[in-house]
Amino acid sequence: MSGRRLMLVLSIAILMAITRFTHGQVTLSGDPSKIPPNPHKRNTPTEGTISMGTPDLSDEDSMAIHMPKYLSCDACRIISMRFSDSFTKEIEKFPSIKSRKRELSEDRVDDILEDICNDEWTQYGIKEVDGENRLSGPGFETSDIPGVMQGGGKWPFRFKQFCNVIIGDIGEDVIYETFRKSEAQGLEKLMCFSEIEGSPSFCSSTPKSGKKHKAKKDAKDSKKKLKKRSKRDEL
Template sequence: MVMAVQFLSSVLLFALLSRVHCDGAIKGLDQSEDGSSGTISFKTPELDDEDAYSFHMPSSLKCDGCRVLAHMMYTKFDKIHKNRPSMKTLPEHEILDIFESVCEDKFENCGVKDIKGVKRLSGPGLETADVPGVMQGGGKWPSRLQQMCQNYVGELGEEEIYQAYKEHGKQLEKYLCYGDGVQGDCSSLNKTKKKKAKKSKEEL
């Protein structure tokens, strides 16, 4: 009898806590500053015409896209090298196969997500992947990432990106995304943010 009462009490307490959590989530409680809150936002990302219809990755999301691709390239190279520690350099055909597998990936785990009112890509290697929320994937997002990947490979070359991996390891992202020209998707985004912040201060 005592055990039955304790079990019933536990069930009622769990139901009460679940109700409180769900009510808070539905009201759209904000995540913590580092985006690590377990509260789920049910807000669907609001897409403009560029987000919805353009064949190209929107400028504001190119940095996230580059970081996803850099992470995937690094992960695949690192896995092979760990399985063959004696091999210092991969043969050319394996390097080509890796880039082909990345650039032709279906990117099923990638999509756009609303995080505190800001549209961000969510995908492998991004902190946004761990933030609870509604991700809008499919559509044109996979083809945009494929196009970005092909652009990096076409402009820089498979061998050069592979050499960058060998030299920088996990810092391949910095090489691919924080440089100049085709390698500056994150650099240009940071410059734009700084300009907007400066303009806002001047208008105050």
């Protein structure tokens, strides 16, 4: 096989395969054919772009101990997905619960939710998708999009903290009852798209991406520096 033909075959194989490798806390993954629209931009058709660079992180992304506000919708939907998956797996073990003759005990529900919140969250992090920073991890819509994901650091604690905040605001019993009534879709709607005690939902409006927020902050800082320099020149 000639060198040119070999390179062509390898290129096609790379494009068609879902590749995934991890180096430290940076993960490259994805299938170019599976680029979903950004859920924050509903009714706004867009063509996805592929970025193989690392996410451009703002100070909040890098330093804050809490989940950045503009990523709270993704975080909520990831946690909702994990709650639903764990409930489904547990219910499948018991035919009587699956047939709705019985329910999971309160203690078991509490344990399931607590186990998720206390997870290591090492497979979740941030990466650039369609020009914006998004959260990514196994099973979530951004996981198969090609790109470099940055995890570790403060991200595990942020997920744990955010998960516990959701449980504290809604309550374990309401989370479970909602899942039983309307399954994964209904649970996501309750947790992420509904007001809770008068507070706006996590997915109520289009958040500003970290990149745009960082650019705006940098411009503001530059203006401050110019203003200070002008005052010094006057003196």
